Amino acid sequence: MAVRKEGAATEKVLILSDGKPGHVNQSLAYARLLGKPYEVRRVSFRGRWGKALSYPLDRLGFLTDKLFFVEDELPFCSQVVSAGSSTYYANRVIGTKLGIPSVAIMLPRSYRRNFALIIAQEHDRPPAAANILSLPVNLSCPQPQGLVQRTGRNPCVALVIGGPSRHFRMNEERLKVQIEQVFRLFPEGDFLVTTSPRTPPEIDKLIETLAFRYRVIYSREPVNPIADFLAIGDYVFVTQDSTSMISEAVTFGRACVEVLPLESTGEKNKVGRMLSPLADQGCLHVFDGTLGGKNHKIALKGVLEQALRRLGY
Incomplete structure (x- = not known):
């Protein structure tokens, strides 16, 4: 495990990646929210035995770099x-x-x-401890890319469509009814939409038939305009399946947030535990055919900085 030699002090954050975007993006958000430079290194265990051994060795306090690989040398860093x-x-x-x-x-x-600091989500029910920061959302730091601009003075209404999961089913007819309700609520609305990597083909086809000014079908055009939607939108409608998309919506921009409910598979899930307190705080409204007008945003940057100061970092 080689370490790059640098003499000067640095505030650089070393981000370890397992290759999963949902995990890496939260680490990137941590560095960006704090305004710190960062470098990313991919890490992986040396086979299944490496991960299996890491649990008892960690509990015994035995730390060795023989269980994992690090891609490239490590930068000089502060955390x-x-x-x-x-x-x-x-x-x-x-x-x-x-x-x-x-x-x-x-x-x-x-x-x-x-760990020096553990940043956990409230819906995972973390224990109370001095080094555990419990948040109502995932860490996120949306960055608009200029993929779409606001036009005119009509209400800008954006829809973010996820996909089915082991917790939720996405029914084409139900979603169509919900979208048509949204259209009726904004007769002069400027409508934007994006699908996601998990959106099924039949939902892509549905979206193509509806009157959106700006449309991203992710399976054909893998770009992410969600941050742009949040930056310019008056209302943003997000399907219930994704805690990460909901987290972005309630921490960035000025849009009122509506969550489009999906059919549950019956599996216990953390999304319900996440939505209720956010609704109570005025961050979102679960769409029921009416508008909630909820746009309170959670200031993650300040929460993180306060936690680190409290711990002496």
Whole structure:
């Protein structure tokens, strides 16, 4: 595990990646919210045995870099941050080796919880501890790309369509009825829409038949205009399936947020536990054919900075 030699002090954050965008994006958001430079390194265990051994070794306090690979040499950095079970052991080993704080995003189950800081989501029901920051949302830091601009003075109404999961079914007819209700609520609206990597083909076809000024079908055009929607929209409608999309909507921009409910598969899920407190705080409204006018935003930057000051970092 080679470390790049640099003499000057740095505030650079080392981000460990397991290759999963949902995990890496939260680590990127951490660095961006704090305004710190960062470098990303991919880490992976040396086979299944590496991960299996990491649990008992961590509990015993035995830290070794022989269990995992790091892509490229490590930069000179001030802290190491990661999300995902395949990164936590490496996070702790590297932090200890370099003598810098280790930050874990999401609750590191099956590992010791003595990281410098753990940023957990309330819907995961983390225990109370001085080093655990419990948030009502995922970490996010949307960055508009200029993919779409606002036109005219009519209400700008954006829809963000996810897809089915083990927790939710996405029914074409139900979604069509919901979208038509939205259209009727804004007779002069300027309508934008994007689908996502999980959106099924029949929903893509439905979206193509409806009157949107700007339309992204992700399966054919893999761009992400969500941050732009949040920056210019008056209302943003987000399907219920994605905690990450909902988190972005309630932490950035000025749009009122409506969540389009989906049919539950019956599996217990954390989305319901996430939505209720956000609705109580005025961050969103679960769409019922009427508009809630809820646009309170959670200031993640300030929450993070306060937590780090409290811990002496």
